Structures are given as C-alpha cells and as structure tokens.
Amino acid sequence: MKRVRLVTDGACSGNPGPGGWGAILSFQGRVKELSGGEGNTTNNRMELTALLMGLKALKEPCEVHVVTDSKYVCDAFLQGWLANWEKKGWKKVANVDLWQAVLEAARPHRLSFEWVRGHAGHPENERADQLAVQERDKHR
Template identity: 50%
Template structure:
C-alpha cells in the first residue's frame, strides 16, 4: 500500500527576536485542508520555524509522503545539506565546535523524519505565495494573541 501524499506549508514569526512568537502551518491532502497555529511568550524566529514543521508532521496519523514548503533556509538546510547528520556525528557541536542551538527541537525532528518521507522545498517569504502568506498570517496572529504558552527550551 502506498503512502498518502500531501503538501505542507509552514512559517514562524517572532515579534522581537527573542520575543513573543508564533507558528502557522497549512496541511493539504486532496480536497482536505487543515490549519495549525500556536503562540509563545518568549522565543526566537528559528524556534518558531522549527515548531511549525514539528507540529505539522506530528499531526499526521500514519506514515506519509510529504512535500514541505518553508521559507526558512535554517530548517531546509539542516536536512538538505545534512547539517543534522554532522551535528549528531560531532556530539551536537557545530563545525566551529560550538553547541548546536535548538537541540531540543532538532531531537523532536528525528523520529518524525524517520516516520515520514519528507522533501523540503524553499519558498521565498513575503513574495506572494498564497499558502506561505497564510502561514505567515497564522503565525503573526498566534504571536499577537492572548493564548501564549511557554517555549520550553527557549
């Protein structure tokens, strides 16, 4: 049986960096659409970009084939340029021998990427892509809402 194929768009936003932040995600499967968002009290833009992807992939109930669009080079390159593999080999140190930032979230990615076949695609932010713009709206609205939670690890 073949895996379900779906498309996911994600974005993170931070009002100040660090500051209040939020993420937005749009999951598209055939005619189905689901939107996710959450705001955080104090976080960073990179953490929100990462949390958007983690939330979207966690939402999937079975292994899927995913085309994931992000405007974050940080998130995309961690996988397409194999940064995460090198960080793990080097004991979670960068090439400059410094501790990898956001290790807690990278560790959440690993089992999700083992479960799902994810192809990362970069989309230029704020360039008119309707789904990327929707994710940005979701993220900004979440960051501005009264429903902010603590970003453990930030």
C-alpha cells in the same frame, strides 16, 4: 503511501520575543490549519515548531512535501547539517530539543523540501505567515 503537502512559517517580534507558528496540511483537497505561539522565543524556534507540529498531526506514514521560507530548516535537511550535528553529538547546536523532536517525528515519513521566498506572494506561505503572526500577537 499518502502524499501530503505541509506549508510552515514562524514569526517573532524581537528575537527573542513573542512568537507564533503556522502550519497548513493539504491532502486530496482537504486542508487543515494548525497554529500556536509562545511569549518568549525565537524565529528559528517557531519555524521548527511549525514543522514539528505539522509532522505530529499526521496519523500514518506519508510522503511529506514541506514548503517553507526558512533557509535554516531547509538547509539543515538538504545540506546535511543534521547528520553532521548528530555525528558530533549536537555540540554547540541551537535548538537541539526541537531538532531532535523533529527528527523523531519525521522518522516514519519520507520528507522533501521546497524553499520559497517569504512575503513574496506565495499564497500558502502568506497564509501560514498570517497564522503565525496572529499567534505571535496573542503573546505580546
């Protein structure tokens, strides 16, 4: 199984407001950057969209090491929130559509997560943030 690194970030001006997301896939020295945005969204939706689009870009099952500055994303996976939300029928859960899409996109892969502090000089996180902010600014 191929090992892929996926660095993600989301940005929003206002919450809700115009937003953008950035994702960087790295595999054996090759790098692919993805980004997009929306006119009226939230930061958490952009964080989730970055993860979703990064996973959807993979063409075969992979071991995916996700690097993100989103505690929301990390904790949902690492603290068991997702399993609990599913068990309770997704009641009172924000962004259900995206969480379900992320789970579906993640199904063929093995995911691991690493949280990094945002805006703290982590080069890949800074680049993902740049991509997200550029897209956010297009939707202002």
